[in-house]
Structure formats: structure tokens, C-alpha cells
Amino acid sequence: xxxxxxxxxxxxxxxxxxxxxxxxxxxxxxxxxxxxxxxxxxxxxxxxxxxxxxxxxxxxxxxxxxxxxxxxxxxxxxxxxxxxxxxxxxxxxxxxxxxxxxxxxxxxxxxxxxxxxxxxxxxxxxxxxxxxxxxxxxxxxxxxxxxxxxxxxxxxxxxxxxxxxxxxxxxxxxxxxxxxxxxxxxxxxxxxxxxxxxxxxxxxxxxxxxxxxxxxxxxxxxxxxxxxxxxxxxxxxxxxxxxxxxxxxxxxxxxxxxxxxxxxxxxxxxxxxxxxxxxxxxxxxxxxxxxxxxxxxxxxxxxxxxxxxxxxxxxxxxxxxxxxxxxxxxxxxxxxxxxxxxxxxxxxxxxxxxxxxxxxxxxxxxxxxxxxxxxxxxxxxxxxxxxxxxxxxxxxxxxxxxxxxxxxxxxxxxxxxxxxxxxxxxxxxxxxx
Amino acid sequence: xxxxxxxxxxxxxxxxxxxxxxxxxxxxxxxxxxxxxxxxxxxxxxxxxxxxxxxxxxxxxxxxxxxxxxxxxxxxxxxxxxxxxxxxxxxxxxxxxxxxxxxxxxxxxxxxxxxxxxxxxxxxxxxxxxxxxxxxxxxxxxxxxxxxxxxxxxxxxxxxxxxxxxxxxxxxxxxxxxxxxxxxxxxxx
Numbered sequence: 141x142x143x144x145x146x147x148x149x150x151x152x153x154x155x156x157x158x159x160x161x162x163x164x165x166x167x168x169x170x171x172x173x174x175x176x177x178x179x180x181x182x183x184x185x186x187x188x189x190x191x192x193x194x195x196x197x198x199x200x201x202x203x204x205x206x207x208x209x210x211x212x213x214x215x216x217x218x219x220x221x222x223x224x225x226x227x228x229x230x231x232x233x234x235x236x237x238x239x240x241x242x243x244x245x246x247x248x249x250x251x252x253x254x255x256x257x258x259x260x261x262x263x264x265x266x267x268x269x270x271x272x273x274x275x276x277x278x279x280x281x282x283x284x285x286x287x288x289x290x291x292x293x294x295x296x297x298x299x300x301x302x303x304x305x306x307x308x309x310x311x312x313x314x315x316x317x318x319x320x321x322x323x324x325x326x327x328x329x330x331x332x333x334x335x336x337x338x339x340x341x342x343x344x345x346x347x348x349x350x351x352x353x354x355x356x357x358x359x360x361x362x363x364x365x366x367x368x369x370x371x372x373x374x375x376x377x378x379x380x381x382x383x384x385x386x387x388x389x390x391x392x393x394x395x396x397x398x399x400x401x402x403x404x405x406x407x408x409x410x411x412x413x414x415x416x417x418x419x420x421x422x423x424x425x426x427x428x429x430x431x432x433x434x435x436x437x438x439x440x441x442x443x444x445x446x447x448x449x450x451x452x453x454x455x456x457x458x459x460x461x462x463x464x465x466x467x468x469x470x471x472x473x474x475x476x477x478x479x480x481x482x483x484x485x486x487x488x489x490x491x492x493x494x495x496x497x498x499x500x501x502x503x504x505x506x507x508x509x510x511x512x513x514x515x516x517x518x519x520x521x522x523x524x525x526x527x528x529x530x531x532x533x534x535x536x537x538x539x540x541x542x543x544x545x546x547x548x549x550x551x552x553x554x555x556x557x558x559x560x561x562x563x564x565x566x567x568x569x570x571x572x573x
Numbered sequence: 574x575x576x577x578x579x580x581x582x583x584x585x586x587x588x589x590x591x592x593x594x595x596x597x598x599x600x601x602x603x604x605x606x607x608x609x610x611x612x613x614x615x616x617x618x619x620x621x622x623x624x625x626x627x628x629x630x631x632x633x634x635x636x637x638x639x640x641x642x643x644x645x646x647x648x649x650x651x652x653x654x655x656x657x658x659x660x661x662x663x664x665x666x667x668x669x670x671x672x673x674x675x676x677x678x679x680x681x682x683x684x685x686x687x688x689x690x691x692x693x694x695x696x697x698x699x700x701x702x703x704x705x706x707x708x709x710x711x712x713x714x715x716x717x718x719x720x721x722x723x724x725x726x727x728x729x730x731x732x733x734x735x736x737x738x739x740x741x742x743x744x745x746x747x748x749x750x751x752x753x754x755x756x757x758x759x760x761x762x
Contacts, residue, residue: 342737344735345701364732365705365732385709385731386705386706402706431703431707433705447700449703477700477702477703498699518744536744
């Protein structure tokens with residue numbers, strides 16, 4: 141086990157160092173699966189102008205970071221084929237790698253690139269998939285993630301999430317001790333980060349629209365919590381809730397037409413649904429003695445789960461989006477909050493406190509069985525990957541906010557650290573449409 | 574009411590202090606310093622570090638009422654204390670803070686042109702959104718006590734920053750105890 145982790149780490153360092161200049165978050169495998177599938181990824185051949193991104197490195201890094209693949213080290217690669225007819229399958233069988241990925245990148249002008257790849261089943265000596273693309277230099281990075289998704293899906297049967305994105309909030313300290321906050325969006329591997337909002341006031345609770353093109357979030361820029369919706373391509377943003385009291389915890393409905401919100405305009409935090417086109421507001425919860433917040437939609441769009449302390453301590457409840465009686469969902473432990481629902485609607489992730497230590501746990505919504513996935517103690521804000529395989533969350537390392545991810549079976553653990561600022565409030569994007 | 578006699582007596586002293594003390598240099602930029610609990614007579618001569626909270630706010634209020642600003646900054650008055658603290662996951666005002674809040678309530682009732690902003694905060698533990706709601710609940714329970722003294726609901730702005738703006742950095746019991754708080758910020762009219 142330990143040498144495996146070390147190998148990952150070295151591999152990771154080798155792959156990440158050249159990219160470090162533009163990588164905000166970097167993935168470190170902190171716990172791995174012994175069942176990781178060995179795969180040989182041959183550095184892609186280059187013809188003409190050298191590409192600004194190392195495509196095979198990005199693919200290799202993606203696959204390794206999932207914890208489900210163990211890319212062979214470069215020095216172990218027996219030969220460096222770039223197209224099918226150069227492959228001697230016998231060689232690769234000796235390395236016990238089941239998959240073999242080769243490819244090449246060519247450009248006549250340094251602006252437009254032709255990229256091709258082929259993925260082989262080494263034992264069957266046959267090609268599983270092969271494609272060719274024409275992309276501008278600026279598209280190489282996202283193409284690499286796209287190829288990693290194809291490899292992942294071909295070999296595991298599940299959709300890959302390497303082309304998805306992460307939203308998160310960073311906090312930086314200025315020289316005078318004041319702070320500045322940023323809402324950022326990066327690739328799923330932490331690369332290609334960009335700031336979509338900067339503020340001298342805190343930012344909270346980013347939530348992706350199902351189209352992946354808009355984010356709802358909470359800002360304090362007007363000295364109180366208000367909800368904005370921002371379109372990522374244009375940067376255009378609108379205040380959608382600035383009522384008296386709290387305006388917070390936005391959650392898009394699966395159809396993208398409504399936002400569940402927490403508003404305290406009538407004196408107490410309650411769940412409301414805002415219909416975005418009309419601006420119509422309907423109230424979902426009615427419990428004036430309690431905090432009701434952190435709504436999250438079931439994939440069916442008809443039910444909402446939320447956090448409430450109506451029973452004394454925060455627990456998760458379920459209610460029809462049309463209102464009505466809420467029923468309690470969590471019974472294990474004295475503190476359950478911040479629910480997120482897996483894309484298939486079967487599993488709930490939540491913050492679960494045991495003896496004052498806050499962990500990420502999952503609960504089977506059918507059986508009610510709870511499994512604690514993390515052993516860190518200040519975990520918050522769980523967010524499912526769109527394939528339901530991993531849960532991204534915020535935690536602390538040496539007193540500073542970092543992001544981490546854990547697989548739903550608890551076997552794969554990653555940490556996404558950033559240098560220089562505290563990172564929190566992660567939200568994993570949906571699949572691109 | 575006995576406070577007001579005391580203020581009248583000590584007024585010249587406070588005025589001096591307000592002039593000689595430097596502006597607030599609290600962590601949150603122009604916001605009120607949170608270490609006001611420690612304010613004592615050492616602040617009156619402008620030497621004590623604890624006296625430095627007699628800053629920006631006092632100047633705002635003096636414009637409204639020549640006496641009011643100084644009264645608020647009398648270090649020996651409960652009015653100089655503008656932060657109350659809470660137990661974990663609780664919005665119950667502690668008995669030792671009741672006197673402070675009663676004094677503020679009575680002061681607001683006597684100065685109906687004054688507005689106070691109540692900012693609720695929590696420690697960092699647990700859900701950020703839940704904490705945002707908890708901070709508001711703390712601010713509301715402070716407002717309730719102030720209103721019992723005759724202050725009008727129009728004199729309040731209630732807001733919460735949840736765990737987003739800690740007074741004390743870190744994850745110690747001490748930091749947490751300092752962060753579970755409501756700050757009273759007077760704003761002129």
C-alpha cells in the first residue's frame with residue numbers, strides 16, 4: 141500500500157510540476173484503491189509545432205487522480221508507439237497493463253492542432269476506441285480532459301467527470317490584515333482557474349444551474365446576505381433575492397427554472413421557491429420556532445431536503461416542494477446538516493457530527509444506513525460529482541481551509557490544496573450539455 | 574436613569590478621551606473593535622490600549638446629539654460594552670449581559686432618532702448556512718431584550734454574518750468563544 145501511494149505521489153509531482161504556474165488546486169491522492177487498473181499512457185508524439193499543453197500528461201493525471209487507474213511510470217514504458225501499427229502487444233502484456241493509450245499531436249502553424257488517440261485492450265490486441273480532432277491551441281487542455289473521459293468511460297462503463305468544473309470560494313489576507321474573497325471556477329483537476337467574482341466581503345454557497353452555465357451564490361457586498369445569479373460566459377449578474385433579513389442557501393431545481401432559497405423576510409428562516417422567469421415566490425416551510433435552511437432538490441424535482449433544528453438540533457428533513465408536512469430523514473447522531481443528493485437520488489451526503497467532530501457521511505435514502513467517510517474533524521459543504529462517484533467537500537489542514545474529495549465507498553481520498561489562500565465552499569458542476 | 578447623572582458628571586473627561594484616542598484599529602477595518610469588554614478607566618487618559626474603541630462611531634453620533642456620543646463611550650458605563658457572547662449553538666443571552674443590553678435598550682428608548690445595527694456571528698463549527706441563520710437568531714434575541722426597554726423596532730437593523738467574519742482567528746475554544754457574539758453598532762439616524 142505505502143509504496144503505491146509513494147508511486148502515485150512521484151507520478152503526480154512529475155506530471156504537475158510543469159503545470160504549476162496555472163494550477164490553483166492540485167490533486168494529491170491521500171488514500172488509494174488497491175484495485176486501481178494499470179494503464180500504459182505513452183507520451184503523445186509531436187509533429188511540427190510543439191503544443192502548449194502536454195496532452196498525455198493531463199490525461200494521465202486525470203486518470204490517476206480518479207484513484208481507479210494506475211498509469212505506468214514513464215521510465216517503465218517499453219517502447220513509444222504513436223500509432224496502431226507500431227504497437228507490439230506482447231511487450232505491453234509483460235507490463236501487466238490492460239489498457240494502452242497512444243496518440244500524437246501535430247501542427248503546421250502553432251495555432252491549430254490535430255490530435256489523435258487510440259486506446260487498446262492489450263490482452264485482446266484490439267482497439268477499443270480511437271478519434272481524431274482539430275482544435276485551436278486554447279482548446280488543447282479541455283480536449284485532453286475530454287479524451288480522459290472517453291478512456292475512463294470505455295474502461296469502467298461509467299461517465300468520467302474530467303471535463304466538469306469546480307466552483308469554490310477563496311479567502312486571501314491583504315497586507316493590512318483585511319481580507320478579500322473570490323468565487324472561482326476551475327477544471328475538475330484544479331487547472332485553468334478563473335475568478336468569476338471578487339469582493340471585500342464574504343461569498344458563500346455557490347450552486348450550479350443544471351445547464352452548467354450559471355451560478356447562484358450568496359454575497360455580503362451590500363452588508364447583508366443576498367442571493368445573486370451570474371452567467372459565467374458573460375459575467376452578467378442579477379440580484380434575485382434581497383429581501384429584509386437573510387437571503388441565502390440557493391439551490392437550483394433540476395429543471396433549472398426555480399431556485400429554492402432560505403429567506404427570513406417574515407422573521408424566521410424558512411424555505412421558499414423562487415420561480416425565476418416570473419419572480420413568483422412560494423413558501424415551502426412553516427415553522428416559526430426553528431431554523432429551516434440548506435434546501436436541496438431530489439432529482440425528481442418534486443421533493444426538497446433541508447436542514448432544520450425544529451427537533452432541537454440540526455437534522456435533515458424532507459418536504460414536498462409544494463409544501464405540506466415535513467418528515468425527518470436523519471436519526472443517527474446529534475448533528476446532520478448540508479445535505480447533497482447523488483444524481484440517482486439514492487444517496488444523501490451530509491455533514492455528520494460525532495462528539496463535536498464534523499465528518500462527511502452518506503446515508504442510503506432507502507434503508508437509512510449511515511456510513512461515515514472521513515476521519516478529519518472540520519468537514520463541511522459536501523458536493524457530489526455528477527457521476528455520483530466522488531464527494532467533494534471542504535476541510536482544514538493545519539488550520540487552513542482546503543478542499544478534499546472522497547469516493548462514495550470511502551476508499552479513494554484526494555486533497556486539493558491551494559497555496560496562499562484558504563479554499564472552501566466547493567460545488568461540483570453538472571456534466572456539460 | 575442613574576447612568577445619565579454619572580455621564581453628566583464625567584462628560585468633560587470623556588470628551589478629552591475621545592479627542593486624544595486614536596481611531597479604532599479593529600480587525601474588521603472601520604468596524605467597532607470587539608475588545609470593548611476590557612475598557613476601563615485607563616482609557617480615559619488616552620493611554621490604555623483598551624480605550625481605543627472610542628473612535629469612528631462616537632464621531633457619527635456626536636453630530637446627532639452632543640451628549641449621546643460621549644455617553645456611549647463612557648468606559649464605566651454598560652453602554653461602552655457593545656458585544657455580547659453566546660454559548661455553542663445557543664441564542665440565549667447570558668445573565669451577565671442582561672444589564673448591558675438593558676442599558677442599551679433604555680438609551681435607545683431615550684434617543685429615538687438613533688439606530689443600532691445588530692450583527693450576529695457564530696463560531697466556525699458546522700454548516701455555514703445553518704450558522705448564518707443562527708447568527709440572525711442571536712441578533713433577534715438581543716433585539717427582543719432591547720425592545721423590552723422601550724426601543725422601537727424601527728431603530729434596528731438586524732443582520733448576520735454567520736461564521737464568515739470571525740473576531741478571532743483559529744480553532745481554539747477561546748477563539749470560538751469570542752466569535753459567538755452579537756455586535757451592537759450605533760449608526761446616526
